[in-house]
Amino acid sequence: MKTGRVVGWLVNDGAEIVPGAELAEIETEKILGSLEASATGVLRRKVAAVDDQVPVGGLLAVIAESSISEAQIDQFIAEFQTRFVPEPDEAESTAPGCEVADVSGHSLRYLKRGEGAEAALLIHGFGGDLNNWLFNHEALADSRAVYALDLPGHGGSSKRVGDGSLQEFSQILGSFMETVGLSKAHLVGHSMGGAVALNLALARPQKVVSLALIASAAFGPEIDGEYIEGFITAGRRKELKPHLDKLFCDSKLVGRQMVEDVLKYKRTDGVELALRTLAAQFFPGGRQAVVLRERLGQLSVPTLVVWGAEDRILPSLHGKGLPENIKTEILSECGHMVQMEAATQFNRLIQSFWQAR
Amino acid sequence: MSRQISLQQAVNEALAQEMERDKTVIVMGEDVAGGSGTQGEMDAWGGPLGITKGLWSKFGDRVMDTPISESAFVGAAVGAAVSGLRPVVELMFVDFMGVCFDQILNQAAKFRYMFGGKAVTPLVVRTMYGAGLRAAAQHSQCLYPMFTHVPGLKCVVPSTPYDAKGLLIQAIRDNDPVIFFEHKLLYSIRGEVPEEPYTIPFGEANFVREGSDATIVALGRMVHLASDAAQALAQEGIDCEVIDLRTTSPLDEDSVLESVEKTGRLVVVDEASPRCNIATDIAALAGQKAFASLKAPMAMVTAPHTPVPFSDVLEDQYIPDAKRVAAAVRDTMRYKA
Numbered sequence: 097m098k099t100g101r102v103v104g105w106l107v108n109d110g111a112e113i114v115p116g117a118e119l120a121e122i123e124t125e126k127i128l129g130s131l132e133a134s135a136t137g138v139l140r141r142k143v144a145a146v147d148d149q150v151p152v153g154g155l156l157a158v159i160a161e162s163s164i165s166e167a168q169i170d171q172f173i174a175e176f177q178t179r180f181v182p183e184p185d186e187a188e189s190t191a192p193g194c195e196v197a198d199v200s201g202h203s204l205r206y207l208k209r210g211e212g213a214e215a216a217l218l219i220h221g222f223g224g225d226l227n228n229w230l231f232n233h234e235a236l237a238d239s240r241a242v243y244a245l246d247l248p249g250h251g252g253s254s255k256r257v258g259d260g261s262l263q264e265f266s267q268i269l270g271s272f273m274e275t276v277g278l279s280k281a282h283l284v285g286h287s288m289g290g291a292v293a294l295n296l297a298l299a300r301p302q303k304v305v306s307l308a309l310i311a312s313a314a315f316g317p318e319i320d321g322e323y324i325e326g327f328i329t330a331g332r333r334k335e336l337k338p339h340l341d342k343l344f345c346d347s348k349l350v351g352r353q354m355v356e357d358v359l360k361y362k363r364t365d366g367v368e369l370a371l372r373t374l375a376a377q378f379f380p381g382g383r384q385a386v387v388l389r390e391r392l393g394q395l396s397v398p399t400l401v402v403w404g405a406e407d408r409i410l411p412s413l414h415g416k417g418l419p420e421n422i423k424t425e426i427l428s429e430c431g432h433m434v435q436m437e438a439a440t441q442f443n444r445l446i447q448s449f450w451q452a453r
Numbered sequence: 454m455s456r457q458i459s460l461q462q463a464v465n466e467a468l469a470q471e472m473e474r475d476k477t478v479i480v481m482g483e484d485v486a487g488g489s490g491t492q493g494e495m496d497a498w499g500g501p502l503g504i505t506k507g508l509w510s511k512f513g514d515r516v517m518d519t520p521i522s523e524s525a526f527v528g529a530a531v532g533a534a535v536s537g538l539r540p541v542v543e544l545m546f547v548d549f550m551g552v553c554f555d556q557i558l559n560q561a562a563k564f565r566y567m568f569g570g571k572a573v574t575p576l577v578v579r580t581m582y583g584a585g586l587r588a589a590a591q592h593s594q595c596l597y598p599m600f601t602h603v604p605g606l607k608c609v610v611p612s613t614p615y616d617a618k619g620l621l622i623q624a625i626r627d628n629d630p631v632i633f634f635e636h637k638l639l640y641s642i643r644g645e646v647p648e649e650p651y652t653i654p655f656g657e658a659n660f661v662r663e664g665s666d667a668t669i670v671a672l673g674r675m676v677h678l679a680s681d682a683a684q685a686l687a688q689e690g691i692d693c694e695v696i697d698l699r700t701t702s703p704l705d706e707d708s709v710l711e712s713v714e715k716t717g718r719l720v721v722v723d724e725a726s727p728r729c730n731i732a733t734d735i736a737a738l739a740g741q742k743a744f745a746s747l748k749a750p751m752a753m754v755t756a757p758h759t760p761v762p763f764s765d766v767l768e769d770q771y772i773p774d775a776k777r778v779a780a781a782v783r784d785t786m787r788y789k790a
Contacts, residue, residue, distance in 0.1 A: 196454065205454060252454045255649070332657055334707070352660055363619065365650040 151182035205252035210237025221287025225251025231439035249370030260373035315414035321382020345406040404430030463614035482543030527553035534576035562605030593761035595725035612676035619653035656703035667718035682778035717748035749788035
């Protein structure tokens with residue numbers, strides 16, 4: 097992702113802006129989404145017009161107090177544009193900063209952003225990779241080190257998954273933390289990665305500062321088995337697209353690039369076997385075989401559960417009726433990929449959960 | 454993990470990984486083991502194109518130098534394929550296909566059909582095509598239309614290192630004869646390629662760029678010109694979709710039609726000479742199946758109907774370039790019925 101196109105503005109010049117307000121619709125090759133404000137003030141100037149392609153990090157608009165003069169705004173824009181250098185083309189394709197850790201015979205790709213104590217670790221779900229946190233990773237890393245890894249069988253990691261069991265995966269996760277020097281961390285697990293994080297928190301709570309479970313597996317037996325089977329089997333764009341559509345509340349978000357990226361992954365040798373092995377352990381016959389709901393009360397670490405209300409893979413109902421030690425947030429108009437679909441809101445939730453602790 | 458490598462390295466890696474994975478994969482061709490003309494030193498060159506360098510050292514006699522007799526070694530490979538091996542033959546220039554055409558056209562392409570499905574011919578013929586190397590009329594042709602025309606053959610024309618590796622691995626694993634076309638001027642281009650083996654299915658075109666005003670369909674080296682043209686046209690506010698066919702047989706009709714139905718305008722870029730080439734084939738497809746969507750006549754940007762000239766100046770005129778592609782798109786944009 098190098099540029100975004102302004103599809104339309106959602107606010108007018110002179111509007112009062114508060115953080116979280118939706119400013120514009122932006123289309124990138126990855127996803128179509130709305131840009132939310134991170135500042136308070138008045139929308140003084142739209143720098144980018146509708147249909148403009150703006151490089152990542154470029155200037156879209158200026159939000160400022162009404163006391164700031166037009167001339168000062170002109171000067172700010174001029175200075176920004178002289179200083180601003182778009183990221184070079186190859187920066188994204190070579191996945192800047194990705195490193196590899198050797199963990200019990202698996203070569204695991206990971207990306208570390210930010211610095212600071214009380215590190216966090218982001219764990220993707222079935223068929224995902226560290227790019228599932230594309231809209232979260234940097235924002236969450238503003239005051240601490242945040243790691244995101246590719247689980248065995250996924251992304252840029254080696255594709256062997258052993259028996260693919262919950263025990264094996266949570267052991268690997270624990271060993272990964274030791275390998276990269278994390279004695280303990282905030283864990284954020286999505287979907288199947290939630291089950292893995294949860295199991296680690298139950299087995300080795302001393303490694304876990306807090307636990308955020310996002311549309312997590314292991315909360316009940318229900319799952320869309322057709323999705324799992326369809327995701328594994330689909331070999332072409334047309335076959336895969338309808339399954340990926342199910343991951344979002346608004347399936348317009350699934351662009352061709354997203355489908356291509358998933359296909360690229362799926363066409364790698366060893367991936368089909370890895371996915372089949374994991375599906376047989378976690379979701380055989382269209383039901384979840386690993387259910388840890390009864391053990392949630394035993395959790396000794398602060399735990400937050402986040403769900404998209406419109407999740408079509410794992411029902412948001414699984415996030416209800418949980419023990420009192422667990423805080424649940426259900427975000428409306430979001431599907432299974434809630435961290436992408438409501439990135440700003442999601443990032444704020446996780447940040448304040450970490451800070452409250 | 455992936456990294457930037459050249460198309461030449463991508464082809465070499467695909468061969469090495471498949472030879473490693475499957476011991477029935479063998480490589481044959483002129484100088485591919487690199488012995489000839491080097492006082493007996495083996496693996497000296499890696500073939501005339503340097504593609505097979507390192508394979509002989511790793512796989513020994515599974516990399517075979519052959520006499521300069523295409524009809525003999527292509528015939529031998531067809532026989533090897535039908536009796537259980539997976540030969541990858543390097544035919545230096547596609548222009549030499551004439552001398553071994555019977556082996557391909559009448560033997561390899563027909564076995565599955567004439568033996569009632571009881572025989573398969575998992576043969577890959579890798580061959581170099583295209584103009585631009587000052588190699589004149591007998592070493593510069595784009596002959597993929599001739600092979601596309603023959604039922605029973607699959608034809609692959611990659612444009613990037615990523616596609617070259619994935620499509621070649623697919624070709625080697627495929628049970629039918631595949632002709633794999635490598636453009637001389639693309640060997641040095643670099644791109645992101647995963648280290649692990651992977652496949653790209655035949656018959657799925659790649660959307661290089663999405664756009665709404667006009668569809669540019671291209672293949673092989675022409676994909677890069679089409680992208681350059683689309684980039685230039687974007688500055689003028691013309692939003693082009695660029696489709697890379699990847700394989701001409703099987704052909705991804707759906708992607709072409711889906712795009713033409715959206716844009717209503719079609720420009721096909723093909724380096725082959727203009728009669729009965731891929732451009733005419735794609736234009737006919739759109740004319741037949743997307744007629745109602747067309748807002749302007751289909752345009753074709755191709756080489757002229759003449760042998761590739763020896764003169765540098767004329768050769769440069771002969772090969773389509775991005776300016777001609779952009780001009781063709783502008784013409785379709787201006788068209789009024």
